[in-house]
Amino acid sequence: MTSLSRTDTNKRTARSTLGRPSLLSTLLIYGLLIAIAFIMLLPFVWMFSASLKLDKDVFRFPIEWIPKDPQWSNYETIWTRIPFLTFFANTLKLTVIITFLQLATSSFAAYAFAKLEFKGRDFLFLAYLGSIAIPWQVYMIPQFILMRELDLVDKHMSLIMLQAFTAFGVFLMRQFFISVPNEILDAARIDGMSEYGIYFRIMLPLSKPALATLTIFSAVFVWNDFMGPLIYLYSESRKTIQLGLRMFIQQYSTDYHLIMAASLISLIPVIILFLAFQRFFVEGIGTTGIKG
Amino acid sequence: MNKWSDWRVVNLLTILLVALIAVSGGVIPSGVSAQDSITLKMTAWDVATTPYWQAVIDAYEAANPNVKVELIDLASADYGEVINVRLTGGDDTDIITVKDIPQYAAMLTRGQVIPLNDYIEAAGLDLSMYSGAADELIFEGSIYGLPFRSDIWILYYNKAIFDEAGLDYPANDITWEEFDALARQLTSGSGADKIYGAHFHVWRSCVQLATVQDGQNSIIAEDYSFMAPMYTMVTSMQKDGIAMDYGEQRAGNIHYSGPFKNGQVAMLPMGSWFIGSLIAAEKAGEFDFDWGVGAFPHPEGVPAGTTAGTLTSLAINAKSNNKDAAWDFIKFYSGEEGAKALAATGNLPAVRTPDVLEIFASLDGVPAEAIEALQTTTVRLELPMHPDVGEIEQILNEEHDLIMTRSVSVEEGLAEATERINEVLED
Amino acid sequence: MGIMKLSTRATTPSKRRRQLTKNLVAYSFILPNLLGFAIFTLVPIVFSLGLAFMSWDGANEISWVGLENFKELRDDTTFNIALRNTLWYVAGTVPLTMICSLGLAMLLNQPIRGRNIFRTIYFFPYVASLVAVAAVWNMLFFPSAGPVNELLRTLGVDNPPRWSASIDWAMPTVVMASVWKGMGYYMVIYLAALQGIPAILYESAKIDGANAWQRFRYITLPMLTPATFFISIMLTISSFKVFDLILIMTNGGPGRATNVLVLHTYNVAFRRFEFGYSSAIAMVLFALVMGITIVQFYMEKRWVEYSQV
Structure with missing residues (x-):
């Protein structure tokens, strides 16, 4: 029902559609936005404050939001106590490779699930979905046996193989592709374009928001994954940030001040990624012509 | 025309795929070439922050230049689970460090580690040097690990709080009743100035160990009502504000070291591992009061010096390809030489000859009373060896949690523990 | 489908x-x-x-036992508790997260200054590592002197809940933590979908005299159905599989008050070494989740509006 209007839409900006809200409603909206931002950020403020304390004072009550004697050295300690820089580099490497593979293979597969007819499509798709429904903890051991047979344990390749081909990515991309009007594809087919051509020249350019969304999800997942590296990586030179964070949880003590400092530092790259990518996922199909 | 381009790409992909499979097949290595030197692999935790792992290895490698020992560092909190995945997955790491009894039970009942009896006999090793600790590891006549580290429960106290209250420091011979009374005298203040007379950390063992000190009962029992007096004492201390509330400690992730180092706690029953971390914190200037250690309190009628302890031991993986070399290393690590290296890093080895204790006592910062407090008459293991110990421990933890959060009464909780554990024992 | x-x-x-x-x-x-x-x-x-x-105990011979593992489920009280808790968690988390994330997306779809900043802030919780989040969350909800209870006391609540230290409030605390952590994630999907709604639809509706609510009800909601469909499925599945958050925040406690199916599976496998039985529990979870998912797919045709098909 909407496909016909899509080209007209591109000429208009999102702003014009909503009109000018009244001053009162603007104030209300800002008030609400700031209140929510406060709820969202409060824990991080506490984390920051805790990261500047001595270990013994982290959980002391009443909460001292501004430490009297800020321990900035905690931010040095996290780099020296453990090889945090190496962990950073490893995590970055894994995140980039896995995210790239995930984007490439799952959007490719999703095109077939969304727009092509073939035998066994629904069954295969159900198998993909079904796999999401099984907790990883249950098949962790058979998977480990497999990885050991392939001699991939304690290699980054093990995590790449595990996480690059997810059902989640396929499902997400399929949902986006499916809403691209068939008329566009049919027109391209009549013009003699192959399915691969359609995928590369029509689908991919149209699905930037979806690709950006998947990039962020995949990157955040890999960045924050703990159980995977826990089971597969043990050499210090191959460990990731999340394993590094757990190094501050020791047998008889937990250095929460260092955990907080390291967590905050490890947030930075992901936040940068989000800032860089958000313009893609908010400039969807409907508003790509914003500048025109 | 487009049909053909589709075909071509399909063909191309097929070729690529076959190539990929061929390449990945080639990656699988064919086995290790014979070498003169041996590399042993050993699992451990907290390697980056715990100096003794490498210290003992260095000592061994110096004496055995043809052997290299490689540490596999696994996260402390998840150590048992990761070991389980690895061993079930057919891992061949030679030496497995045994962190606790549930892990020990899990490995030996499933044949993942080998019995050491033959080795011990051949080497003429006398297990009595572990003063009874090794006996606790014997299951159905076989022993599957040698202890190298052994911590016992002692009593830490803040001398400043005692001085302020004008009370004598706890002697090495106080009963739990005396402990309770003393704690009530030492409690004062409120809010940020609150001083707790005693502190019980959230662990199940902090309450339950005292109930088996007399040797009449075991942590694995058919009836848990014997634990009622101790639970009643601890919960009422928390209710009365003599000790910090359990639920708050859980919710706030409060680690016992924080309140103690902040001078908010007069007496803290805790394991001997805390000595090292207190010394380090004092040196770093985290606190500036005097502290002391005394023997673990005991029930009425039980001799002073009776305490409970934990063992860390080493076992050999049944899938190891270097069992003999692994045995030689274990023997060293758990023996007197390993013990000396361990003591020098501020930890208590399982072998405590006068020489070894001397090394420990002469470390900078160890309180003078420590040696006396560490003289124990009887040490009971925190958890006895039993095939179902993992499952039983979980039930005990859950019921402990319910009693201590005062979600159920002491009697209800213990009755439920009795019922659930009997179900496990009957299976 | x-x-x-x-x-x-x-x-x-x-x-x-x-x-x-x-x-x-x-x-x-x-x-x-x-x-x-x-x-x-x-x-x-x-x-x-x-x-x-x-x-299978993970080391010795595997033997066939047929339906024995499933029969064992009936007498397993922990399984029944975990099943009930899981359903509670799903029933709490799924609708709350969907409403909150849609609300955030709608709010951020307004023409306002600094919405990039707000968007990023709202996404923060999703990015934070779980160890830190669990500690912080427990801290804010600390029974005696935590900020939340301090606030409640000033508002006149004499006996505020003891949150994660109480068997009655532990689950709501976990649900709140999970909504807080997850809503930024689903907000992103909703935002992307909102951008996909052709502006002309709103304009013509306005010309026809539709008010803001009518535009939301008859344009926005229907146009968002593919995203809603995706989110409801992913959220349902991931809520049924909740594990990490609970393991770190409460470890299933107090007692078994927040024990959930995956945690039980994990404990059965790693504390009791009954891998067969552990798989049987996972099968129940699988059947439950797939049943719901298939019903959702079946219902899809009735309410999800793809722009064509």
Whole structure:
């Protein structure tokens, strides 16, 4: 029902559609936005404050939001106590490779699930979905046996193989592709374009928001994954940030001040990624012509 | 025309795929070439922050230049689970460090580690040097690990709080009743100035160990009502504000070291591992009061010096390809030489000859009373060896949690523990 | 599922050949992903599902036990508690997260200054590492002197809940933490979907005199249904599988008050070494989740509006 209007839409900006809200409603909206931002950020403020304390004072009550004697050295300690820089580099490497593979293979597969007819499509798709429904903890051991047979344990390749081909990515991309009007594809087919051509020249350019969304999800997942590296990586030179964070949880003590400092530092790259990518996922199909 | 381009790409992909499979097949290595030197692999935790792992290895490698020992560092909190995945997955790491009894039970009942009896006999090793600790590891006549580290429960106290209250420091011979009374005298203040007379950390063992000190009962029992007096004492201390509330400690992730180092706690029953971390914190200037250690309190009628302890031991993986070399290393690590290296890093080895204790006592910062407090008459293991110990421990933890959060009464909780554990024992 | 009827009746050889080409082209799209997926995920899954009918301690012989593992479920009180808790968690988390994330997306879709900043802030919790989040969350909800209870006391609540230290409030605390952590994630999907709604729809509705609520009800909501559909499925599935958050925040406690199915599976496998039984529990979870998912797919045709099909 909407496909016909899509080209007209591109000429208009999102702003014009909503009109000018009244001053009162603007104030209300800002008030609400700031209140929510406060709820969202409060824990991080506490984390920051805790990261500047001595270990013994982290959980002391009443909460001292501004430490009297800020321990900035905690931010040095996290780099020296453990090889945090190496962990950073490893995590970055894994995140980039896995995210790239995930984007490439799952959007490719999703095109077939969304727009092509073939035998066994629904069954295969159900198998993909079904796999999401099984907790990883249950098949962790058979998977480990497999990885050991392939001699991939304690290699980054093990995590790449595990996480690059997810059902989640396929499902997400399929949902986006499916809403691209068939008329566009049919027109391209009549013009003699192959399915691969359609995928590369029509689908991919149209699905930037979806690709950006998947990039962020995949990157955040890999960045924050703990159980995977826990089971597969043990050499210090191959460990990731999340394993590094757990190094501050020791047998008889937990250095929460260092955990907080390291967590905050490890947030930075992901936040940068989000800032860089958000313009893609908010400039969807409907508003790509914003500048025109 | 487009049909053909589709075909071509399909063909191309097929070729690529076959190539990929061929390449990945080639990656699988064919086995290790014979070498003169041996590399042993050993699992451990907290390697980056715990100096003794490498210290003992260095000592061994110096004496055995043809052997290299490689540490596999696994996260402390998840150590048992990761070991389980690895061993079930057919891992061949030679030496497995045994962190606790549930892990020990899990490995030996499933044949993942080998019995050491033959080795011990051949080497003429006398297990009595572990003063009874090794006996606790014997299951159905076989022993599957040698202890190298052994911590016992002692009593830490803040001398400043005692001085302020004008009370004598706890002697090495106080009963739990005396402990309770003393704690009530030492409690004062409120809010940020609150001083707790005693502190019980959230662990199940902090309450339950005292109930088996007399040797009449075991942590694995058919009836848990014997634990009622101790639970009643601890919960009422928390209710009365003599000790910090359990639920708050859980919710706030409060680690016992924080309140103690902040001078908010007069007496803290805790394991001997805390000595090292207190010394380090004092040196770093985290606190500036005097502290002391005394023997673990005991029930009425039980001799002073009776305490409970934990063992860390080493076992050999049944899938190891270097069992003999692994045995030689274990023997060293758990023996007197390993013990000396361990003591020098501020930890208590399982072998405590006068020489070894001397090394420990002469470390900078160890309180003078420590040696006396560490003289124990009887040490009971925190958890006895039993095939179902993992499952039983979980039930005990859950019921402990319910009693201590005062979600159920002491009697209800213990009755439920009795019922659930009997179900496990009957299976 | 938007199932299109396959034209299976290929009568002439050329038609059959075209169908074959079509299939092969489609498979070539799926293959790179399917290959990795099948080897590293599907094979282990099939193996562990098979284990549900066997008895295995992880080291010794595997033996066939038929339905024994499933019979054992009936008398397993922890399983029943975990099942009930899981349903509670799902019933709490799914609707709350959906409403909150849609609300955030709608709010951020307004023409306002600094919305990039707000968007980023709202996404923060999703990015934070779980160890830190669990500690912080417990801290804010600290029973005696935490900020939340301090606030409640100033508002006149004399006996505020003891949150994660109480068997009655532990689950709501976990649900709140999970909504807080997850809503930024689903907000992103909603935002992307909102951008996909052609502006002209709103304009013509305005010309027709539709008010803000009517525009939301008759344009925004229907146009968002593909995203809502995706979110409801992903959220339901991931809520049924909740594990990390609970393990770190409460470890299933106090007692068994927040024990959930995956945690139970994990404990059965790693504390009792009954891998067969553990798989059987996972099978129940699987059946439950798939049942709901299939119903959702069946219902999809009734309420999800794809722009064509």
